[in-house]
Amino acid sequence: MDLNTNEIYSDLRKTKEELLQRLNQENCSPIVRPYIEAELKDIETALKKIETGTFGTCEVSGELIPMELLQIIPTLKSMEDCKTVNYVISNH
Template sequence: MEANLQKLYSELRTIKNELLESLIHEKCSPEIAPIVEEELKDIEETLEKIEAGKFGLCEFSGQLIPDAYLYMVPTIKSIEDVNEINRYYCKPIFS
């Protein structure tokens, strides 16, 4: 694994453990727990993609997701998600 990907992998594992700890020890409110569980699921799926060598590929088309988006949201899943992010920016990410 390249250095940046290894660093991301390590950070995601740390976040995963922190989220698990919050859920196990009920450190988050019942209203927040489903959101934490969903984030945990996204992180686990991203870790699996990294391990399988499929990180950064759209889940539907197999197209590469631009690095700028992966940097902002490493759990991004598809080009459709990229288009959704672009709807919220006043200026395009790429010129």
């Protein structure tokens, strides 16, 4: 694991723990719960990709996803996701 990926892995694990704590709180809103669960699923997927060495590869085309985008949103799965992020970034 390179330094960037190691940092992303650490951040994802921390975020996972924080989301699990929120999810397990008695006052967790039923409206927010599905969003937390979806984010946890995406984080688990990203963690597994890092562990198996496939992190940063588009699930559709196999292209490499730019590391600068993965550092911002490490749960990106495809180049299409990157286009959406680039659109949002360039329009703000």
